[in-house]
Amino acid sequence: MTSFEPKDISTGKLHGYLLSAVAPRPIAFASTLDADGNPNLSPFSFFNVFSANPPIMIFSPARRVRDNTTKHTLQNAEAIKEVVINVVNFDMVHQMSLSSTEYADGVNEFEKAGLTMLKSDIVKPFRVAESPVQFECKVNEIVKLGTEGGAGNLIICEVVKLHIDDDVLNEEGVINQQKLDLVARAGGSYYTRAKKGFFEIPKPLSTLGIGVDNFPDFVKNSMVLTGNDLGMLANIERLPTEDSVKAFVKDLGARYPNIKTATHRQKHKLARNYLSFGDVESAWKILLS
Amino acid sequence: MTSFEPKDISTGKLHGYLLSAVAPRPIAFASTLDADGNPNLSPFSFFNVFSANPPIMIFSPARRVRDNTTKHTLQNAEAIKEVVINVVNFDMVHQMSLSSTEYADGVNEFEKAGLTMLKSDIVKPFRVAESPVQFECKVNEIVKLGTEGGAGNLIICEVVKLHIDDDVLNEEGVINQQKLDLVARAGGSYYTRAKKGFFEIPKPLSTLGIGVDNFPDFVKNSMVLTGNDLGMLANIERLPTEDSVKAFVKDLGARYPNIKTATHRQKHKLARNYLSFGDVESAWKILLS
Secondary structure (H helix, E strand, C coil): CEEECHHHCCHHHHHHHHHHHCCCEECEEEEEECCCCCEEEEEECCEEEEEECCEEEEECCCCCCCCCCCCHHHHHHHHHCEEEEECCEHHHHHHHHHCCCCCCCCCCHHHHHCCCEECCCCCCCCEECCCCEEEEEEEEEEEECCCCCCCCEEEEEEEEEEEECHHHECCCCCECHHHHCEEEECCCCEEEEHHHHEEECCCCCCCCCCCHHHCCHHHHCCCCCCHHHHHHHHCCCCCCCHHHHHHHHHHHHHHCHHHHHCCHHHHHHHHHHHHHCCCHHHHHHHHHC | CEEECHHHCCHHHHHHHHHHHCCCECCEEEEEECCCCCEEEEEECCEEEEEECCEEEEECCCCCCCCCCCCHHHHHHHHHCEEEEECCEHHHHHHHHHCCCCCCCCCCHHHHHCCCEECCCCCCCCEECCCCEEEEEEEEEEEECCCCCCCCEEEEEEEEEEEECHHHECCCCCECHHHHCEEEECCCCEEEEHHHHEEECCCCCCCCCCCHHHCCHHHHCCCCCCHHHHHHHHCCCCCCCHHHHHHHHHHHHHHCHHHHHCCHHHHHHHHHHHHHCCCHHHHHHHHHC
16 A cells, blocks of 8 residues: 555645546536626536535536646636536547637637537526537535645536437436446546446345345355455345255256265356356355255 | 426436436545444445545535435534545445445444455544545535435545555556546446546647637538547647648558549548547648648
8 A cells, every 4th residue: 555645745646646546537518608708618527416406516627736727617607607517428528628728718619629509598608519418507606625726616506407418318208328428537638438338236225235244154255256246145135045045956956967066166156157147146045055 | 408497307307317417426435433433334426526735525425315314424424524435446346336225323334345444544434445545534514405305415525645555556656547447326227337438538739729610611511520520630739731731642642542533521531540540630631632
């Protein structure tokens, strides 16, 4: 382990660690207007949703580490108290990246990036027509976290209207996340395309899994089973009964006579095999046989 | 477009939209202690970093949409004002999921999930030994965003010590994000494994890209080039000179005589080919030839 306190390293170095370790981060493609009505568009990955009722999102245009200046988006949010947060999908990722260029005050990043301004229904800033989900927001509060370079500025937004592209909704009106095809930010120059890494984990049992603390020692201390295997095995309401284990092994033995002479190690590997298909019950029966 | 105001749909439905559309979300695996010193461990994806100086992270244990109850983590953070935020990698994702089970007050999720408690240096809550990056934090403030089911509670944390597994650091002391292998949360039962979707985009030019607004019309309105292509083409300081275009085409013509009779469409496709290798300069030369 390499350990240190933030005060003992430079802000730049700390910033790098935070960006790599807290990732992937969703991207707020924030559209604002300055006091004269000039549009601004810029991406922020210090961003997330924090509440559904009221629907609150927060993003943070931080003071620049390099020269302690602030971003136009912050000045605009202070002046106009409205913002449209647009999500970023794979089809627009290069245009989004370009719009993070530090163009001069008053330059319209919609035009620079070749994106389309779409009038909002409730707030004054424009939506990004190409974005598959757009949130019109009122700015409830802006919280300054510091005054030095690297200090964040929390722009606390309340969603007042949502717009969802019908192409990403299924027949039940639910968002199809494969079609949504979001990208997110990681450290350095890395982005990640969410759907390339999708996997599903069923919600934990509301009836409460038995937990690893209730495992027999030979399972808890297995040299074959991984942490992920233990986590899956723990999410079962009760261990299978002795009778059900006997019935399972008898049935299996009829098909695979070798099972009767299997070693512990072989059984644990077979259990892993069942787990890879999500069959926790059978994995336990093999382990307990 | 399907459009609506939050007040016109149920909190549950709105919650579902927010979770699918603001994604992938990084995961705070939050370790706390109750007033009696009992450990608690639970994952939260309403989470991000918001500032490097001071180093501020926020996560939100929201009031449950179902029954408007609050989570042990919130009560513990209010009582003890300290938390350890552990990042979640692929190797521990099933154990993390299990620990989100709503076990009774006082149940130790470290034991349930088979994870190892590691003493912290500065704060009282334990670190998760299996996590590759652990942040010891003081709780600066807790902001309640509402009183109904679905209301968030911002736990505003300041990092007082970082611990990074040496296995994920390269020789320069920088985090190798492939090795870190983080997972993040999306909507429904979806997670994403960040490194499966990694791609890189070089930072926009500090010398300012010309922008799509300065493109010749036949490029801006191309039927072949995508938004991503336009974004890449816009990130160039100036268009290549007429002379450099001629030299490029002459050189290319020597190798590929067909280029002299290529249609606009064929040239735009060839430009896309150069862009796919990040060669913006050559893409422009083909387009302008």
